[in-house]
Amino acid sequence: MDKLIIRGGKKLAGDVTVSGSKNAALPIFVSTILAPGAHEIRNVPFLRDINTTIKVLESLGAEVEGNGNIVRIDTSRLSGHEATYDLVKTMRASVLVLGPLLARFGKARVSLPGGCAIGARPINLHLKGLEAMGAEITLEHGYVAAKARRLKGARINFDISTVGGTEHLMMAAATAKGETILENAAREPEIPELAEVLNKMGAKIEGAGTDTVRITGVDELQPVTHSVMPDRIEAGTFMTAAAITGGDVRIHNMRPDHLDALIFKLQDAGVEIAHKENVLRVKGPRRVRSINIKTRPYPGFPTDMQAQMMALMTVAEGTSVISENIFENRFMHVSELLRFGADIIIEGNTATVKGVKSLSGAPVMATDLRASASLILAGLAADNTTEVSRIYHLDRGYEFIEKKLAALGADIQRVKE
Numbered sequence: 001m002d003k004l005i006i007r008g009g010k011k012l013a014g015d016v017t018v019s020g021s022k023n024a025a026l027p028i029f030v031s032t033i034l035a036p037g038a039h040e041i042r043n044v045p046f047l048r049d050i051n052t053t054i055k056v057l058e059s060l061g062a063e064v065e066g067n068g069n070i071v072r073i074d075t076s077r078l079s080g081h082e083a084t085y086d087l088v089k090t091m092r093a094s095v096l097v098l099g100p101l102l103a104r105f106g107k108a109r110v111s112l113p114g115g116c117a118i119g120a121r122p123i124n125l126h127l128k129g130l131e132a133m134g135a136e137i138t139l140e141h142g143y144v145a146a147k148a149r150r151l152k153g154a155r156i157n158f159d160i161s162t163v164g165g166t167e168h169l170m171m172a173a174a175t176a177k178g179e180t181i182l183e184n185a186a187r188e189p190e191i192p193e194l195a196e197v198l199n200k201m202g203a204k205i206e207g208a209g210t211d212t213v214r215i216t217g218v219d220e221l222q223p224v225t226h227s228v229m230p231d232r233i234e235a236g237t238f239m240t241a242a243a244i245t246g247g248d249v250r251i252h253n254m255r256p257d258h259l260d261a262l263i264f265k266l267q268d269a270g271v272e273i274a275h276k277e278n279v280l281r282v283k284g285p286r287r288v289r290s291i292n293i294k295t296r297p298y299p300g301f302p303t304d305m306q307a308q309m310m311a312l313m314t315v316a317e318g319t320s321v322i323s324e325n326i327f328e329n330r331f332m333h334v335s336e337l338l339r340f341g342a343d344i345i346i347e348g349n350t351a352t353v354k355g356v357k358s359l360s361g362a363p364v365m366a367t368d369l370r371a372s373a374s375l376i377l378a379g380l381a382a383d384n385t386t387e388v389s390r391i392y393h394l395d396r397g398y399e400f401i402e403k404k405l406a407a408l409g410a411d412i413q414r415v416k417e
């Protein structure tokens, strides 16, 4: 197993380019099931979760070929309609194949994902939506089995904002008979991105990115070529890395409009942010000011930036209150941040972070993807050496992160444990 060795205290400086978005690429890959033929997806990040999605598609009979950041997926001759426990347990997003398989073959069998480090993460709203569209769903031996001659349009009102649920039902509805209306839909940027891909395939989707999405089902879809949008959370992580090291970093290939909530918060904390000609320049102050954060569905503050922002707040001037409102157990990084000498108290879904003058490097363990990123940020700011183990979590979602940070002047190395 690999680990990262970080010798902290270096101010990051220079230029970094953001990779394609993991959370946009995953549903886009899955959507190719709906349109038999040869697709070409560009700006795909090299990540473990992308490999898992490729394995899922290959297990269904797709032919997949990668060349740099371009992936060609041929879904002409799919033979299977089942996603096994082995694949779904390594990546929950694999459950998104259920709706597209059902739409294409009239039947599908997908393992239930089970628990996750950051919360229970049920898929009840996905299943309820598919049922409203006429699917017959049964749960057997840990698997969801679904059948439907042809899905039909329905009006679906989500109890809570769900990114995966919105994406899943948008895909299922694309070739359903009649109109589907998704109300209280999630508005995260990955959703209009998926709608754009589906519309390129010939789907009729309006309103993606707002809380009401209308999908008029079409009989068939065509393969596409598409370049994946930049990863807003990777960009946000580099912004926070610049802030925590008092650095001066120019971030290329990012969409600042996807990160308004983070930009406002960082500016409140005293970070200078300037946007010019598609480059975002982020300059950290000597010491940031404390700010309060509440995670919310988009366009609110993203839960996927909560851990990184908490790392920043551990060294802020003053006390910060951070509440996590999306996942019930997304404070796993706190006990590791304490090992750096941070002062954090958790009560329910709220963490009170009293800024300390400096962090001291320590051996720590990553527990999930964004927690891993927060430990790297703390290590960059801490004195002495930090060792982050179990970084396989990190490889699920950050492309070449240690290389990108090293190019900005960080002293960071990957070694075999």
Ligand code: EPU
Residues within 6 Å of the ligand: 023, 024, 026, 093, 119, 120, 121, 122, 123, 124, 125, 126, 127, 160, 161, 162, 163, 164, 165, 186, 188, 303, 304, 326, 327, 328, 369, 370, 397
């Ligand atoms: N929920 C339900 N029932 C459902 C679906 C969701 O109760 O049927 C709950 C979840 O348990 C959670 C809340 O609704 O408490 C929001 O979950 P959502 O469905 O929006 O999350 P997701 O689609 O499973 C995606 C990202 C996550 C990101 C969340 C929230 C992907 C592959 N994953 O998950 O990304 O945190 O949206 O923005 O897109 C990450 O990249 O580190 C990550 C965890």
